[in-house]
Amino acid sequence: MTALLAVRDLDVRYGGAQRLAVRELEFTLDPGEVLGVVGESGSGKTTLGLALLGLLPEGATATGSVSFDGVELLGATEKRLRPLRGTQLSTIMQNAATALNPCFTIGSQMTALLRRHRKMSRSAARAETVDWLRKVGIPSPETRLRAYPHQLSGGMNQRVVIAMALALNPKLVVADEPTSALDVTVQAAVLRLLRTLIDDSASAMVLITHDLGVVAQLCSKVIVMNGGAVVERGPVAELMTKPKDAYTKRLLASLPARRAEVTA
Amino acid sequence: MTLPDLTPSADTAGGPPPRRGISLRMLAHNKSLTAGAILIFVVLAVGILIPLLKPGQATALHPNASLASPGGSYLIGADQFGRDLLTRVAQGYRISLAVSAGSVALALILGIPIGLVAATGSPLLGGIIMRLLDVLMAFPALLLAIVVVAIFGPGTLVLLLAIGIVYTPIVARVMRAAALETSRDSFVDAARARGASYWRLVFRHIVPNSMGPVIVQASILMGVSVLLEAALSFIGLGVQPPTPSLGLMLSTGRDFMSSSPWVVADPGIAILIMVVGFTLVGDGLRDWLDPRKRAIAR
Numbered sequence: 245m246t247a248l249l250a251v252r253d254l255d256v257r258y259g260g261a262q263r264l265a266v267r268e269l270e271f272t273l274d275p276g277e278v279l280g281v282v283g284e285s286g287s288g289k290t291t292l293g294l295a296l297l298g299l300l301p302e303g304a305t306a307t308g309s310v311s312f313d314g315v316e317l318l319g320a321t322e323k324r325l326r327p328l329r330g331t332q333l334s335t336i337m338q339n340a341a342t343a344l345n346p347c348f349t350i351g352s353q354m355t356a357l358l359r360r361h362r363k364m365s366r367s368a369a370r371a372e373t374v375d376w377l378r379k380v381g382i383p384s385p386e387t388r389l390r391a392y393p394h395q396l397s398g399g400m401n402q403r404v405v406i407a408m409a410l411a412l413n414p415k416l417v418v419a420d421e422p423t424s425a426l427d428v429t430v431q432a433a434v435l436r437l438l439r440t441l442i443d444d445s446a447s448a449m450v451l452i453t454h455d456l457g458v459v460a461q462l463c464s465k466v467i468v469m470n471g472g473a474v475v476e477r478g479p480v481a482e483l484m485t486k487p488k489d490a491y492t493k494r495l496l497a498s499l500p501a502r503r504a505e506v507t508a
Numbered sequence: 509m510t511l512p513d514l515t516p517s518a519d520t521a522g523g524p525p526p527r528r529g530i531s532l533r534m535l536a537h538n539k540s541l542t543a544g545a546i547l548i549f550v551v552l553a554v555g556i557l558i559p560l561l562k563p564g565q566a567t568a569l570h571p572n573a574s575l576a577s578p579g580g581s582y583l584i585g586a587d588q589f590g591r592d593l594l595t596r597v598a599q600g601y602r603i604s605l606a607v608s609a610g611s612v613a614l615a616l617i618l619g620i621p622i623g624l625v626a627a628t629g630s631p632l633l634g635g636i637i638m639r640l641l642d643v644l645m646a647f648p649a650l651l652l653a654i655v656v657v658a659i660f661g662p663g664t665l666v667l668l669l670a671i672g673i674v675y676t677p678i679v680a681r682v683m684r685a686a687a688l689e690t691s692r693d694s695f696v697d698a699a700r701a702r703g704a705s706y707w708r709l710v711f712r713h714i715v716p717n718s719m720g721p722v723i724v725q726a727s728i729l730m731g732v733s734v735l736l737e738a739a740l741s742f743i744g745l746g747v748q749p750p751t752p753s754l755g756l757m758l759s760t761g762r763d764f765m766s767s768s769p770w771v772v773a774d775p776g777i778a779i780l781i782m783v784v785g786f787t788l789v790g791d792g793l794r795d796w797l798d799p800r801k802r803a804i805a806r
Contacts, residue, residue, distance in 0.1 A: 297701050302631070322706075329703035337701075342694045347716035356712075357702060408702070 247272035252309040259303030265291040267473040278449045280463035288472035289452045293420045334414035338421045340402035344393040351389030376407040399430035420452045541792025547785030555601035585770035597778045600754040608733040614672030615679045623683025641677035649674045657745040667746045682725045686718035720797035731786030
């Protein structure tokens with residue numbers, strides 16, 4: 245019994261707040277699995293993501309256990325976490341427009357990442373970057389290398405962010421609303437891309453979203469959060485067809501009818 | 509974005525391949541930056557060229573041309589010793605530029621690291637640094653400069669150091685505020701999540717994205733330090749005679765103000781041009797570096 249990620253009794257509280265932002269959270273994740281975390285804004289799902297990455301803001305306290313590949317992440321020092329970050333543990337940020345450094349071209353950001361972690365030569369890193377940009381569906385990647393983030397559309401930036409998150413072949417990716425900032429059509433394309441990449445790399449992913457449609461497309465199992473606690477959990481198909489909790493039923497009911505049929 | 513098309517390249521922005529984001533056309537849209545740049549260019553041209561054309565004239569005495577009115581060989585007049593005011597103003601510009609550029613450079617060299625440490629270090633350390641800077645800033649700039657001069661004695665280099673020290677807390681504050689704001693951006697978190705080290709976060713992600721306000725502040729400080737230099741020289745604590753300085757010229761010309769107004773008007777106007785120039789450049793840079801306004805100008 246060696247799950248890739250095992251979360252036990254996770255409580256997170258923001259400094260001074262009465263209520264816990266995340267309460268008694270438990271789940272495990274095996275390699276290759278995609279876990280959906282659903283809930284409305286304020287349900288604690290983003291906080292959970294930050295806790296998994298060790299990126300909780302100062303003043304937030306977390307108790308319990310987050311064990312990743314045998315390493316306890318909660319309370320680990322930056323020094324301990326750094327070797328894991330990027331290569332083992334990666335993230336896709338919510339808003340692609342702000343997830344890239346506006347001062348550097350996407351090519352320089354991505355080659356820097358490859359060179360730093362993989363000790364690649366400049367030209368090898370460049371070639372790898374071009375490969376990745378092509379893989380995430382960016383046309384003429386050789387010229388796009390020289391583009392700054394503000395010169396690309398939201399969908400393109402999101403693809404770059406995804407490429408950077410996956411380029412080092414991490415074991416776990418925490419994706420917080422990876423498609424929410426995109427328009428619906430682009431969303432579908434990006435989701436399919438994520439699916440393919442995850443299948444190819446056998447990475448595990450925690451996908452945080454408020455959109456059950458996205459969950460249906462990508463995840464194998466799902467937990468539903470409300471007020472910081474898990475109200476329901478289970479395999480996606482089961483939860484979609486036979487929701488037990490009242491809150492899950494309300495979430496499902498709020499889906500547009502057509503989409504609900506497709507996923508059923 | 510046009511009609512849906514679910515191929516992976518549906519979100520491709522068409523058009524030519526991207527170029528660097530800065531163009532001369534954008535500069536031309538920015539009126540205050542252009543106007544300020546022209547004024548500063550004039551100041552530089554006068555400061556560099558005039559003393560070359562008339563070597564030695566700034567301090568050469570011509571008793572029979574005492575208080576000569578503007579015109580003829582004395583384009584903007586002469587002072588009580590018959591020294592050519594144009595060359596003196598030009599020399600004064602050199603001193604002013606050297607002192608203001610030097611002091612602002614000093615303030616940047618000291619202030620940027622202090623501000624960065626205050627923003628990215630532990631909150632306790634940051635708090636201590638900022639309170640110390642608050643104490644320094646509680647003194648009026650002129651008073652603080654006078655204290656420094658009183659300790660080290662008057663002179664051009666001391667003047668430069670004094671003004672630099674006075675401005676260090678200002679630069680540090682602006683740097684800290686900008687760095688704090690940038691460090692909340694999600695690309696900084698993203699870089700941390702990809703395993704970037706502290707130094708990398710600071711120098712590759714935070715600093716380049718926080719320099720805008722610091723650059724603007726620096727150019728405004730350039731203007732203010734011209735005034736401070738003039739003020740200190742005026743009260744005799746700055747540049748020492750016979751070196752020409754705009755503030756010193758105002759001070760010694762005072763006595764002849766009613767009979768020969770050009771003796772004080774010349775350095776006064778010279779200071780005005782320089783200060784307005786730097787302030788306009790600062791204003792223009794602020795607009796130019798503001799991404800929201802930049803998007804419109806594009």
